[in-house]
Amino acid sequence: MVTPSIDLPNGLLMTRLKLPPWLVLLLPAILILMAVVLIPLLLSLYSSFTSYRLTRPDSITNWIGTFNYEKAAKDENFWAAFGRTVLFLTIALNLEMLFGLGLALMVSKVTKGQRLLRTVMMFPMMFSPILVGFQFKFIFNDNVGLVNNALQSLGLSSTAIPWLVDGKLALFSIAFAEIWMSTSVFGILILAGLYAIPQDPLEAAKVDGCTSWQSFRFVTLPFLMPFIYIAMAIRSLDVARAYDMVQIMTNGGPARRTELLWTLIGRTGYVDAKMGYANAMGYISIFLAIFFTVYFFKKLTSARAELGMGG
Amino acid sequence: MAQVHLRSVVKKYGGLQVVHAINLDIADGEFVVLVGPSGCGKSTTLRMIAGLEDISGGEVLIGDRVVNDLPPRERNLAMVFQNYALYPHMSVRENLGFSLKIAKRSQSEIDRAVDDAAEILSLTPLLDRKPGQLSGGQRQRVAMGRAIVRHPDVFLFDEPLSNLDAKLRTQMRVEIKKLHQRLKSTIVYVTHDQVEAMTLADRIVIMRDGHIEQIGTPLEVFERPNTTFVATFIGSPPMNMLPARVGGGRVVLTDGTAFDIPPGHKVEEGQDVIFGARADNIMPVGHSLPATEHVAEVKMSVQLTEPLGTETLLFAQLAGQEVQAKMLNPRPVASGEVLTFQINLDKCHLFDAETGASLRV
Numbered sequence: 001m002v003t004p005s006i007d008l009p010n011g012l013l014m015t016r017l018k019l020p021p022w023l024v025l026l027l028p029a030i031l032i033l034m035a036v037v038l039i040p041l042l043l044s045l046y047s048s049f050t051s052y053r054l055t056r057p058d059s060i061t062n063w064i065g066t067f068n069y070e071k072a073a074k075d076e077n078f079w080a081a082f083g084r085t086v087l088f089l090t091i092a093l094n095l096e097m098l099f100g101l102g103l104a105l106m107v108s109k110v111t112k113g114q115r116l117l118r119t120v121m122m123f124p125m126m127f128s129p130i131l132v133g134f135q136f137k138f139i140f141n142d143n144v145g146l147v148n149n150a151l152q153s154l155g156l157s158s159t160a161i162p163w164l165v166d167g168k169l170a171l172f173s174i175a176f177a178e179i180w181m182s183t184s185v186f187g188i189l190i191l192a193g194l195y196a197i198p199q200d201p202l203e204a205a206k207v208d209g210c211t212s213w214q215s216f217r218f219v220t221l222p223f224l225m226p227f228i229y230i231a232m233a234i235r236s237l238d239v240a241r242a243y244d245m246v247q248i249m250t251n252g253g254p255a256r257r258t259e260l261l262w263t264l265i266g267r268t269g270y271v272d273a274k275m276g277y278a279n280a281m282g283y284i285s286i287f288l289a290i291f292f293t294v295y296f297f298k299k300l301t302s303a304r305a306e307l308g309m310g311g
Numbered sequence: 312m313a314q315v316h317l318r319s320v321v322k323k324y325g326g327l328q329v330v331h332a333i334n335l336d337i338a339d340g341e342f343v344v345l346v347g348p349s350g351c352g353k354s355t356t357l358r359m360i361a362g363l364e365d366i367s368g369g370e371v372l373i374g375d376r377v378v379n380d381l382p383p384r385e386r387n388l389a390m391v392f393q394n395y396a397l398y399p400h401m402s403v404r405e406n407l408g409f410s411l412k413i414a415k416r417s418q419s420e421i422d423r424a425v426d427d428a429a430e431i432l433s434l435t436p437l438l439d440r441k442p443g444q445l446s447g448g449q450r451q452r453v454a455m456g457r458a459i460v461r462h463p464d465v466f467l468f469d470e471p472l473s474n475l476d477a478k479l480r481t482q483m484r485v486e487i488k489k490l491h492q493r494l495k496s497t498i499v500y501v502t503h504d505q506v507e508a509m510t511l512a513d514r515i516v517i518m519r520d521g522h523i524e525q526i527g528t529p530l531e532v533f534e535r536p537n538t539t540f541v542a543t544f545i546g547s548p549p550m551n552m553l554p555a556r557v558g559g560g561r562v563v564l565t566d567g568t569a570f571d572i573p574p575g576h577k578v579e580e581g582q583d584v585i586f587g588a589r590a591d592n593i594m595p596v597g598h599s600l601p602a603t604e605h606v607a608e609v610k611m612s613v614q615l616t617e618p619l620g621t622e623t624l625l626f627a628q629l630a631g632q633e634v635q636a637k638m639l640n641p642r643p644v645a646s647g648e649v650l651t652f653q654i655n656l657d658k659c660h661l662f663d664a665e666t667g668a669s670l671r672v
C-alpha cells in the first residue's frame with residue numbers, strides 16, 4: 001500500500017476511504033442483495049405499520065403503529081384463510097406424497113420403456129399453473145365440464161354436481177388440480193431415492209425373513225425418508241404460497257369458502273388497494289411457510305442422521 | 312442344522328450360461344468353501360442356495376426339502392455379505408435382533424439371543440451404536456452376529472473378508488473358524504482367496520467357468536490336484552509348470568533336461584505332458600529337506616532372490632522358463648550364481664498337455 005503523503009490532501013482522502021479488502025470483494029453482492037431483497041423487504045415491513053393504500057401514495061407516511069397487525073389478529077376472514085391454507089397444505093402434501101410414492105415404486109419396477117415413462121410422468125409439471133387452473137375449471141364446470149358429463153352419461157348422477165360452487169367440493173376440486181400437477185415432483189424425487197438405495201440390505205432383509213411388505217416397511221422406507229422430507233420442504237413452500245390456480249378456478253369463492261392466504265392478501269392489496277394491511281397479513285403468513293420449512297428440515301436432518309449420513 | 316445338496320444346478324442369464332450343471336453334497340456341520348477366480352460362478356451358486364437368484368435348472372435341497380421355489384425367508388438360512396449389508400438406520404442391537412423381530416419372537420427371547428451373540432463376538436459395548444459409527448472389522452462382526460442369532464440351518468458367507476485389511480482378515484479368519492467349531496453348523500463360504508479356502512475349509516470346491524474342477528480336503532487339492540488349473544490356483548507361490556515330452560521312459564524338458572517319471576503316474580511314450588513341481592520341492596543341495604527316495608538333480612542359474620527370513624525364494628531359469636525354488640537355512644545368493652537343485656520327484660506331478668488333466672493313477 002502506498003503511504004499517503006501529508007502534502008497531498010487527495011492522497012489523505014483516499015486513505016481515509018480505503019475499505020478492508022473483504023468488504024470491497026463482497027460489495028457487489030451486498031449492493032445487489034440490498035437492491036433486490038433487503039430494500040423491498042424493509043419497505044414492505046415499514047408499510048405494514050402505515051395505512052398505505054395504493055390509490056393514495058402519500059398515505060405511506062401515515063404511521064399507524066401495530067394497528068394493521070391488531071386488525072389482522074381479529075379478522076375472522078384472515079384466520080379462516082389461514083386455517084384453510086394449513087388444511088389445504090396438509091391434504092395436498094400428504095396425498096401427493098402417497099401418490100408420488102406409489103408412482104415411483106411402480107415406475108421403478110418397469111423394465112422396458114422406463115425412460116419414456118419418467119418423461120411422461122413429468123408432463124404435468126411442464127404446464128403453467130394458470131393453464132392447469134383453466135383446464136380444471138373446465139373439467140369441473142357444472143354445465144359443460146367433463147366430470148359431470150361423464151357422471152351423467154354413465155348414469156351415476158342425474159343432477160349437475162356444483163364442483164366449483166359448493167364450498168367443500170370446490171376445495172376438493174382445487175386440491176385435485178394441485179395434486180394432478182405436482183404429484184410427479186414427489187414421484188421424481190422418490191424415484192431418485194429408490195435408485196440410490198443399496199441392494200445389499202434389501203437382500204439381507206429377504207434372507208432375514210422379510211416379506212416384500214416388511215422389506216419395504218423396515219428397509220426401503222427409512223432409506224426414502226430423507227428424499228420424502230426434501231420433497232415435502234420444497235412443496236410446502238410452493239403450496240403455502242398457492243395463488244394462481246385458486247385465483248383462476250374459484251377466485252377464492254364462493255363466498256370466500258376457498259379463500260387461501262395469498263388470494264386474500266392479493267385481493268386486499270391490489271383490489272381493495274389496502275397495501276399496508278396486506279403487507280401485515282403477508283408477514284404473519286410468512287411464519288407459516290417458515291414453520292413448515294424448519295419442521296421438514298429438522299425431520300430431514302434426523303432422518304439423515306438415522307441413516308448415518310451425518311447432519 | 313442340515314445338509315445341502317445341489318443336483319445338476321444350472322444358472323442362465325438369457326442365453327448366457329454361467330453355472331453348468333454342478334453337483335455338490337454338503338454334509339451336516341461341514342465347512343465347505345467355494346473358491347475360484349472372479350466370474351467362475353461361485354457367488355451365483357451361493358446366491359442360488361440363498362434364494363436370491365432363480366435356479367434355471369436342476370435342484371437345490373436343504374435338509375431333504377427341495378427349495379427351488381421357496382423364497383429366501385422360508386429357507387431358514389443366514390447370509391453374511393461382502394459389504395456387510397447392515398441396516399444403517401438401526402442400532403447394532405436392532406440389526407442383530409431384526410430377524411427375530413420379523414419372526415415375531417418375544418422381546419425377552421430376542422434380548423437373550425442378541426446378548427449371547429454380542430458376547431460371542433465381543434460386540435457388547437457397541438450394541439447401541441449405529442453401523443456408521445463402526446470400523447470395518449466391527450461391522451463384519453455385526454454381520455456375523457446377525458447370522459448367528461437365528462440359529463439357521465445353514466450359514467452362507469459371500470466373500471466376507473475381502474473388504475478388510477490383511478491383518479484384520481487373518482484375525483477374522485480365526486474367529487470364523489472358532490465360530491464354526493463352537494456352533495458346529497453347516498457353512499458354505501465363497502472366496503477368491505485360496506489361503507482363506509485352505510485355512511478354513513473342511514472341503515474345498517474349486518470352480519472355474521461355471522464348472523467344478525475339483526472337490527476335496529485342503530490337503531487333497533494341494534497334494535493331488537486333478538488339473539493344471541487347480542495346481543496353479545491352490546498354493547503360494549503357484550506350482551511351476553514346465554512343458555515336456557515322455558521319451559525313453561523319462562520326462563524330457565524342451566531343453567533336453569530329463570527326469571525320471573514321478574512315481575504314481577501313467578504315461579505313454581511320446582506323450583506331451585506338463586511337469587509340475589512346487590517351489591517347496593525344488594531346493595538347492597545343502598539347503599533342502601532330507602532327500603527322499605526319488606530325487607532329480609539339476610543345475611540352474613539364479614536370477615533373483617526374495618528373502619523371507621526362515622527361507623529364501625529363488626527365481627531361476629530352467630528350459631527357458633522361470634522356475635521358483637526355495638532355499639532353507641538361507642545364505643546370500645548372488646544374481647547369476649549357478650546352484651545345483653534337488654527336485655523331490657515323489658511330490659511332483661504330470662498333467663496331460665492337451666487336456667490339463669492329472670496323469671496320476
